[in-house]
Amino acid sequence: MNQKSIAVIGAGKWGQALHFALNQRQKCFITSRTKRDIENFVDLKTALDCDYLVIAIPAQEIRSWLKENFVFKGQKILVASKGIEATTGEFLNEIYASFVPDENIGFISGPSFAAEVIKGLPCALVINTISKKLYVEFEMFFPDFIKTYYSDDVIGAEIAGAYKNVLAIASGICEGLNLGKNAQASLIARGLVEMQRFGKHFGADESSFIGLSGAGDLFLTANSTMSRNYRVGLGLAQNKKLDEILIELGEVAEGVKTSIAIKDLSKEHNIYTPIANEVYQIINGKNPKDSLRDLLKN
């Protein structure tokens, strides 16, 4: 049993589910901006003093949160967020690199709806880090109902986890327009090819996209109304306003902002990303039926 201290930062849906899981083996602290009545809830300072931190705040908030709150004291970090920063197009590992040495940081990926993890239902996750030692240390904290795998493909896991959110929006749109299961399967399969192409450009290992981090998480979120991103797509297909959809959702849907980052990066690097580009345009007012026509034509 590992006796080092561990804390989750961010008590949203995923932070609370991870806290539940990590609290099975040993006491795990949790903190958040908003104080909550959760077992082992502590203030931020106490959490930051822990040896191991699991950070579960939205991707777009990470840079400012780190700047305002984080001081590196040798902590080992596991990043639970899935997204790409929209304002800069930077990947999360690039943002964290200014605050934490690479060997002290890992990224969680794989199919994992918080609502199931918090019930103790079985799942498999990948811990992606250049340090096998760090993987072994974090693995010790996970309960029996979560099987963990090791990968050193940090960029592949990050891109897969972020990109699948945009594709889940596309799949929700497809469902909302009643385009049928053939269309939806085609969209998901082509989406997988698209995110692999995007990832390869940035040095990702192509095999990450056919494993848990890529296909696993994509199949989960692009096929279920449990996914917030998928529900955003359903709303867009019903011609609802984005603001209205997001208020109704009340939780983060990372694919919305990540679609901006992918649009900018694919333009800058000349990468062919037709589905993500149509999602970006639909979010910005294009009629989804026009997107369908353009995707079928090009």
Ligand SMILES: NC(=O)C1=CN([C@@H]2O[C@H](COP(=O)(O)OP(=O)(O)OC[C@H]3O[C@@H](n4cnc5c(N)ncnc54)[C@H](OP(=O)(O)O)[C@@H]3O)[C@@H](O)[C@H]2O)C=CC1
């Ligand atoms: N939910 C899921 O099934 C999964 C989610 N993820 C990823 O985990 C990340 C978090 O998602 P999730 O927990 O579901 O989202 P939620 O919307 O449920 O919660 C987000 C939490 O982040 C905190 N937060 C938001 N902005 C800030 C900020 N500026 N500074 C500090 N804290 C902030 C909020 O804390 P407070 O409420 O205290 O203000 C909030 O509770 C996302 O990147 C998501 O893609 C990954 C796998 C599964």
Ligand SMILES: O=C(CO)COP(=O)(O)O
């Ligand atoms: O990443 C997730 C499951 O692996 C959660 O997806 P949503 O954010 O779309 O709900």
